[in-house]
Amino acid sequence: MTSLAACLNCSVRNRSFCGTLDAADLATLGGLGRRQKLSQGDAVLWAGQDADICGNVLHGALELIATTSDGRAQNVGALYPGDFIGHPYADAAAFTVTAITESEICTFPRAPFERLLARDAKLERQLLVQTLATLDATRARILTLTRRTAAEKVAGFLLEIAERGETVRSKPSPTGPLTFDLPLNRGQIADVLGLTIETVSRQLTKLKAAGIIALPGVRAVTIRQEAALKAIAG
Amino acid sequence: MTSLAACLNCSVRNRSFCGTLDAADLATLGGLGRRQKLSQGDAVLWAGQDADICGNVLHGALELIATTSDGRAQNVGALYPGDFIGHPYADAAAFTVTAITESEICTFPRAPFERLLARDAKLERQLLVQTLATLDATRARILTLTRRTAAEKVAGFLLEIAERGETVRSKPSPTGPLTFDLPLNRGQIADVLGLTIETVSRQLTKLKAAGIIALPGVRAVTIRQEAALKAIAG
DNA sequence: CGACTGCTTGATGTCTCTCAAGGCTAGTGG
DNA sequence: CCACTAGCCTTGAGAGACATCAAGCAGTCG
Numbered sequence: 035m036t037s038l039a040a041c042l043n044c045s046v047r048n049r050s051f052c053g054t055l056d057a058a059d060l061a062t063l064g065g066l067g068r069r070q071k072l073s074q075g076d077a078v079l080w081a082g083q084d085a086d087i088c089g090n091v092l093h094g095a096l097e098l099i100a101t102t103s104d105g106r107a108q109n110v111g112a113l114y115p116g117d118f119i120g121h122p123y124a125d126a127a128a129f130t131v132t133a134i135t136e137s138e139i140c141t142f143p144r145a146p147f148e149r150l151l152a153r154d155a156k157l158e159r160q161l162l163v164q165t166l167a168t169l170d171a172t173r174a175r176i177l178t179l180t181r182r183t184a185a186e187k188v189a190g191f192l193l194e195i196a197e198r199g200e201t202v203r204s205k206p207s208p209t210g211p212l213t214f215d216l217p218l219n220r221g222q223i224a225d226v227l228g229l230t231i232e233t234v235s236r237q238l239t240k241l242k243a244a245g246i247i248a249l250p251g252v253r254a255v256t257i258r259q260e261a262a263l264k265a266i267a268g
Numbered sequence: 269m270t271s272l273a274a275c276l277n278c279s280v281r282n283r284s285f286c287g288t289l290d291a292a293d294l295a296t297l298g299g300l301g302r303r304q305k306l307s308q309g310d311a312v313l314w315a316g317q318d319a320d321i322c323g324n325v326l327h328g329a330l331e332l333i334a335t336t337s338d339g340r341a342q343n344v345g346a347l348y349p350g351d352f353i354g355h356p357y358a359d360a361a362a363f364t365v366t367a368i369t370e371s372e373i374c375t376f377p378r379a380p381f382e383r384l385l386a387r388d389a390k391l392e393r394q395l396l397v398q399t400l401a402t403l404d405a406t407r408a409r410i411l412t413l414t415r416r417t418a419a420e421k422v423a424g425f426l427l428e429i430a431e432r433g434e435t436v437r438s439k440p441s442p443t444g445p446l447t448f449d450l451p452l453n454r455g456q457i458a459d460v461l462g463l464t465i466e467t468v469s470r471q472l473t474k475l476k477a478a479g480i481i482a483l484p485g486v487r488a489v490t491i492r493q494e495a496a497l498k499a500i501a502g
Numbered sequence: 503c504g505a506c507t508g509c510t511t512g513a514t515g516t517c518t519c520t521c522a523a524g525g526c527t528a529g530t531g532g
Numbered sequence: 533c534c535a536c537t538a539g540c541c542t543t544g545a546g547a548g549a550c551a552t553c554a555a556g557c558a559g560t561c562g
Contacts, residue, residue, distance in 0.1 A: 100411045102502060108415050110407040121404070123397045128404040155389045162396045163357045165403060170355070170362040172406045173344040177334045180413050180462035181342050184518070220541065228414035230519060235542055252527080252541070268336065418550070454509065464551060469510055486509070486559085503562105510557070517550085525542070532535080 038064050044140070049116030050090045051160040059154055066142045066150065072096075072133035078119060078141075085127035087141045088120035093200075094137025095217060097226070098129040109225040111172060114198070118164055122148050135217045179228050182268065187227040188237040189267035192247065196257060203254065211248075213256040241266075272298050278374070283350030284324045285394040293388055300376045300384065306330075306367040312353060312375075319361035321375045322354035327434065328371025329451055331460070332363040343459040345406060348432065352398055356382050369451045413462050416502070421461040422471040423501035426481065430491055437488065445482075447490040475500075 038057065041064040047053050052063055072078070072094065079085055081101055091113050098111040110129060113119060119131055122144060142150075151158045178190065195201070201215040218226065224234045241247045246263050248256040257263060272291065275298040281287050286297055306312070306328065313319055315335055325347050332345040344363060347353060353365055356378060376384075385392045412421065429435070435449040450457070458465045475481045480497050482490040491497060 098407060100408060102411065102415070108411050110410045121400055124400065129407065152389075152393070155386075155392065158389065158392060158396060159386070162392060162399065165396065165399045166355055166358065169399060169403045169406060172403060172410070173332060173363065174334060176344045176406070176410060176413060177336065177342050179410060181336075231541080232520085232543085233518060236518095239542070465509080466511085466552085467550060470550095473510070505562085506560080508557105508559090510555105512555080513553085515550105515552075517548105519549090520547075521545090523542105523544085525540105527540085528538090530535105530537080532533105 040064065040069075041067070044092070046090060046092055046116040051118060051157070051164045052090070054160055055157065059157065062150060062154070063142070063157070066146055067140045068142075070139050070141055072137045072139060074133055074135055076133045077130060078133070078139065079127040079129070079131040081128060081130045082126055085121045085124055086144050088118070088122055088144055088147050089139050089141035091115050091117045091119065092138040092140055094139075095134045096131055096137060096139075097134050097222075098131055100129050108228075109222075111175070112226060117168070118161065120144065122151060122161075134222055184227075184229055184233050184237050185240070185266055186268050187229065188223075188234060189241070189263050191223060191227060192241075192255060192257065193260075193263060193267055196255075211256050211258050212260075213250065213254060215251075215253045216255060219253075274298065274303075275301070278326070280324060280326055280350040285352060285391070285398045286324070288394055289391065293391065296384060296388070297376070297391070300380055301374045302376075304373050304375055306371045306373060308367055308369055310367045311364055312367070312373065313361040313363070313365040315362060315364045316360055319355045319358055320378050322352070322356055322378055322381050323373050323375035325349050325351045325353060326372040326374055328373075329368045330365055330371060330373075331368050331456075332365055334363050343456075345409070346460055349434070351402070352395065354378065356385060356395075368456055418461075418463055418467050418471050419474070419500055420502050421463065422457075422468060423475070423497050425457060425461060426475075426489060426491065427494075427497060427501055430489075445490050445492050446494075447484065447488060449485075449487045450489060453487075 038061045041047070041052070041060045052060065055063065069092070078087065078096065081099070093115050096113040096119070097109050098113065099107050100110045101107050112134070113131070119139060119141070121127060151161065178187065182190070195216060196212055196214055199214070201217055203213045203215060205212045216223070220231045220234050224231045227234065238247070238249065241263070242249050246259045246266070248258055250256060272295045275281070275286070275294045286294065289297065303326070312321065312330065315333070327349050330347040330353065331343050332347065333341050334344045335341050346368070347365070353373060353375070355361060385395065412424065416424070429450060430446055430448055433448070435451055437447045437449060439446045452460065454465045454468050458468045461468065472481070472483065475497070476483050480493045480500070482492055484490060
């Protein structure tokens with residue numbers, strides 16, 4: 035159970051569909067919510083199984099995984115703080131949802147959440163608005179995945195993580211080199227970008243050799259020439 | 269202006285978000301709707317410009333086009349009968365929407381449509397349900413585009429068009445060979461599948477050589493071995 | 503008939519995957 | 533403190549799939 039105070043102070047309040055609710059509505063929703071910590075690898079929903087919860091990502095990152103008929107698993111999207119988890123009005127989840135990193139989420143049991151949506155048009159409206167935005171973002175991702183080379187994908191990925199700024203280690207000056215940790219290992223990056231581990235590794239090595247980035251640790255990245263990286267990302 | 273009778277007899281009534289409305293609600297919505305025929309290449313919305321209309325595809329096919337920073341255009345999705353066009357609550361359209369084939373759509377001016385959504389919770393609910401379904405389908409498309417070979421893509425595309433059954437020419441018996449016309453030319457197919465024209469052509473030739481399909485005309489396709497085609501599609 | 507458009511086919515190149523081996527790092531236990 | 537192991541990462545060689553470049557073919561329309 036999440037208290038009203040917890041909702042009001044929620045870190046994703048201004049990014050999530052619950053952000054525009056007034057205190058009364060928020061209290062109702064908060065009454066359903068349950069905060070839950072996830073370790074890396076923990077699953078929240080399973081493709082094909084009953085999608086019994088909905089929720090919000092508070093911090094960390096989760097991924098959507100589709101499984102092909104021949105058993106291969108493939109990442110089809112990532113969920114970051116403020117993103118909505120689950121599928122109201124659907125009996126079965128379309129994708130498996132797993133924590134990529136340690137994460138915290140706020141979940142609602144699906145049935146009462148649907149009843150609340152039915153009663154509260156404003157909430158449903160916000161969820162619609164957010165879903166439409168997610169749809170646009172997903173379509174934009176198709177552009178990235180189909181017509182970009184490995185170099186473009188990796189460069190774009192580094193910029194994306196850098197901009198999110200959740201794992202920044204140092205940024206000596208506004209124009210100075212930015213150092214941060216990658217929240218994903220090579221295999222996970224490969225999965226997100228639709229590449230193989232080896233190709234990701236080679237592209238990073240190439241960027242390092244060109245002096246555009248430095249790799250002070252396995253997970254750490256320093257962007258030395260942001261303009262060059264942006265040029266490669268396209 | 270669309271009459272209530274026209275709405276009740278609408279070919280996509282059971283597939284679109286307006287399908288569950290009762291006569292009264294349908295009359296209100298119909299009062300806003302305007303049927304519109306499109307020739308191939310006609311645009312309905314332009315990326316970055318004011319998204320002043322919403323609507324439904326009645327028949328034909330439209331495509332969503334994203335434009336990269338360097339000016340290349342890329343298909344990021346297709347819209348078929350029953351699919352929703354546009355983006356309520358957004359000022360600008362994220363993608364350009366263009367007719368791939370001759371099409372007919374039913375459009376609503378965005379502002380009054382939004383007011384109607386706000387008044388009619390049932391309508392908004394249906395739009396949310398449909399948008400969530402589209403989001404799932406779009407994510408599934410990511411799987412297709414990233415981890416499938418050209419052969420899998422083309423085979424899957426043929427099955428998809430065949431199942432839609434809009435351009436069926438003949439189907440002598442439930443198990444007999446199905447012949448239909450492709451609604452898209454080779455270039456458009458290539459764009460949708462993230463391939464080149466040549467690769468699409470080669471894959472079709474290969475399927476024909478294997479006896480799995482026949483190509484009685486440039487646009488016509490006969491599926492001779494559906495099971496084999498499904499096996500290739502995966 | 504000639505030009506045009508869309509499709510097919512061939513030759514070649516390149517990017518990324520696959521397979522394989524080895525290196526680095528952290529943690530474990532002697 | 534030093535082997536030892538396991539997991540992750542890097543690097544190399546080779547293969548395969550698809551793109552690119554380049555003709556050539558088949559309808560169609562003036």
